[in-house]
């Protein structure tokens with residue numbers, strides 16, 4: 001199947017950042033990913049969810065169930081997987097580092113709600129992002145927004161971590177960006193091996209963060225207790 005797909009030259013849509021050919025950090029998307037409008041996708045997915053529910057033997061004439069296929073379709077297209085649409089990528093406003101702040105800046109405890117691409121079950125956790133300015137700073141909220149943007153896709157945690165770092169490196173014009181994510185995968189916690197205690201930690205250390213002292217400093221900031 002994938003052989004037959006007309007893969008768009010990745011450079012053509014590199015600015016919208018989502019074709020995976022030539023860049024392993026990108027989400028694997030088909031070239032025809034945006035041919036249908038959101039409304040058309042919702043219509044199509046709604047029918048598919050209805051079929052799944054009916055196959056399970058559920059009575060969709062029931063008052064509580066009849067709206068579910070549409071609810072699920074809307075949630076997929078607009079919310080849980082809304083980050084597949086490049087138009088939802090937040091604009092990362094940057095400013096001059098006119099105050100010449102030279103240490104690392106850490107945005108910690110960013111809430112992550114994502115979806116595991118193997119089981120389509122939730123991933124729930126926290127991301128911590130750090131960077132060292134090379135003359136440019138980014139609005140604090142933009143780090144939270146970029147984490148959420150990439151989280152709103154079917155994901156593996158490794159790719160999510162790398163996508164966050166790459167987007168910030170591009171916006172800030174520096175390699176000196178790092179991200180650590182600690183998250184629970186409900187596919188591990190609530191089904192399968194059913195280990196409710198385990199969580200998954202991933203990290204991406206760019207540029208200056210390849211230095212272990214910088215990594216330690218980053219981790220120490222994350223551990224700082226917030227009391228206010």
Ligand SMILES: Nc1nc2c(ncn2[C@@H]2O[C@H](COP(=O)(O)OP(=O)(O)OP(=O)(O)O)[C@@H](O)[C@H]2O)c(=O)[nH]1
Pocket residue numbers: 116117118155156157158185187188191192193
């Ligand atoms: N590397 C990686 N694996 C993930 C992530 N999320 C889920 N998985 C794993 O993806 C794997 C899929 O393995 P399969 O053996 O094909 O699926 P499965 O039979 O449902 O596996 P079990 O979960 O062990 O029951 C599982 O081991 C999941 O724990 C992720 O973000 N990164």
Ligand SMILES: [Zn+2]
Pocket residue numbers: 116117118119120121185187188
């Ligand atoms: Zn999973």
